[in-house]
Amino acid sequence: MDESRPIFVQLAEQIENDIISGTLAEETQVPSINEFAAFYRINPATALKGVTMLVDEGALYKKRGIGMFVAEGAQAQLKTKRRDKFAAEFVTPLLTEAAKLGITSEQLADMIRKEGSK
Amino acid sequence: MTAVIEGGVIEVRGLTKRFGSVRAVDDATFSVSENKIYGLLGRNGAGKTTLMQLLTGQDFATSGDIKVFGQSPVENASVLQRVSFIKESQRYPDDFRAKHVFKSAPWFFSNWDQDFADQLIADFRLPLNRRIKKMSRGQVSAIGVIVGLASRAPLTFFDEPYLGLDAVARQTFYDRLLADYAEHPRTVVLSTHLIDEVSNLLEHVLVIDEGRIIIDEDAETLRGSATTLVGTKAAVDGFVGSREVLHRDAIGGLASVTVMGLTAQERTDASAAGLELAPVSLQQLIIRRTNTSEKEFEVSA
Numbered sequence: 001m002d003e004s005r006p007i008f009v010q011l012a013e014q015i016e017n018d019i020i021s022g023t024l025a026e027e028t029q030v031p032s033i034n035e036f037a038a039f040y041r042i043n044p045a046t047a048l049k050g051v052t053m054l055v056d057e058g059a060l061y062k063k064r065g066i067g068m069f070v071a072e073g074a075q076a077q078l079k080t081k082r083r084d085k086f087a088a089e090f091v092t093p094l095l096t097e098a099a100k101l102g103i104t105s106e107q108l109a110d111m112i113r114k115e116g117s118k
Numbered sequence: 119m120t121a122v123i124e125g126g127v128i129e130v131r132g133l134t135k136r137f138g139s140v141r142a143v144d145d146a147t148f149s150v151s152e153n154k155i156y157g158l159l160g161r162n163g164a165g166k167t168t169l170m171q172l173l174t175g176q177d178f179a180t181s182g183d184i185k186v187f188g189q190s191p192v193e194n195a196s197v198l199q200r201v202s203f204i205k206e207s208q209r210y211p212d213d214f215r216a217k218h219v220f221k222s223a224p225w226f227f228s229n230w231d232q233d234f235a236d237q238l239i240a241d242f243r244l245p246l247n248r249r250i251k252k253m254s255r256g257q258v259s260a261i262g263v264i265v266g267l268a269s270r271a272p273l274t275f276f277d278e279p280y281l282g283l284d285a286v287a288r289q290t291f292y293d294r295l296l297a298d299y300a301e302h303p304r305t306v307v308l309s310t311h312l313i314d315e316v317s318n319l320l321e322h323v324l325v326i327d328e329g330r331i332i333i334d335e336d337a338e339t340l341r342g343s344a345t346t347l348v349g350t351k352a353a354v355d356g357f358v359g360s361r362e363v364l365h366r367d368a369i370g371g372l373a374s375v376t377v378m379g380l381t382a383q384e385r386t387d388a389s390a391a392g393l394e395l396a397p398v399s400l401q402q403l404i405i406r407r408t409n410t411s412e413k414e415f416e417v418s419a
Contacts, residue, residue, distance in 0.1 A: 002397070005397065006342055008338060042318045043318065043337070045321045096390075
């Protein structure tokens with residue numbers, strides 16, 4: 001966990017990553033709040049906040065008395081959400097840095113193609 | 119229980135403790151709510167220990183009001199039997215061995231868990247039959263940590279409990295605290311200056327500086343609330359404008375400022391203005407705040 005951002009957000013992102021990558025498959029149970037807290041060495045209230053965020057977004061749902069599960073369709077839903085943020089989080093900084101270094105859009109596109117074909 | 123915990127486990131109003139002309143605690147007002155882990159953070163001599171001594175009835179306030187479980191803690195058995203206070207400099211009788219401590223602790227703490235204590239004794243590799251006088255500093259600290267955890271008191275204070283504990287033992291302490299707290303929620307006040315080590319464990323942060331409570335905030339709200347901006351002096355000054363600046367550094371034509379509470383839009387604007395944005399950790403934030411709370415902020419000329 002890095003120190004600079006709210007930890008519950010980082011925990012939520014971590015769980016999202018696991019859902020997107022398929023590590024946490026849909027309709028499978030996710031670890032409990034206390035397990036998350038112990039594993040990431042964070043306060044259980046913080047872990048609860050992160051998980052609640054995903055419940056509110058519909059990526060996780062609660063089965064009373066059993067625990068938390070990955071919702072059906074969560075993977076696709078999270079991918080869409082991440083794609084929406086992709087430009088702001090990755091493309092804009094890339095273009096800013098490229099402009100600073102005098103890299104043109106064509107050169108940048110070439111670099112991306114080259115990296116992608118590796 | 120009869121409306122004991124109205125506002126919080128601890129309610130402090132206008133608390134002052136004076137030693138001669140020194141105000142060790144200066145007009146402190148705050149509350150501690152039930153079943154949270156609090157960090158009581160501050161520099162050496164800031165007033166942390168004095169404050170905890172007042173809260174546990176071991177010292178008398180000069181003025182102000184303290185309520186613990188709704189009552190004054192001074193000479194109050196019904197309050198103090200629910201409180202465990204692990205001190206940095208706990209003294210033991212000369213001929214005491216560790217086993218004597220663990221034998222007597224259950225007399226004072228009704229929630230004492232002997233199995234948990236035994237497990238902790240093994241975790242910390244504590245020699246039960248050695249005289250405490252002959253123990254290393256870290257082993258003496260381990261006794262305190264074990265008593266504090268296994269007593270499971272509804273309100274537990276740890277005052278710099280890790281003196282002499284190595285990194286492995288400190289991690290063991292944090293892990294056991296977290297795991298046991300999750301199963302047996304209780305109110306914990308952890309006083310420390312190793313902020314980076316404990317910051318993820320904390321739910322709420324109280325920062326004391328020169329006797330005054332200067333931060334009383336949810337840990338998650340505090341984390342990431344400050345940002346350091348680096349860029350040319352003109353760009354930095356242009357962006358900062360009339361904002362409150364926590365810290366300012368200048369080198370050559372460059373300036374670095376730490377500011378609170380930037381919105382996403384402001385971050386984008388700052389980037390567009392050519393500024394580098396760097397996050398500020400809880401520890402850095404507290405260093406900034408406790409360094410500069412008394413001084414006028416210098417303005418880069």
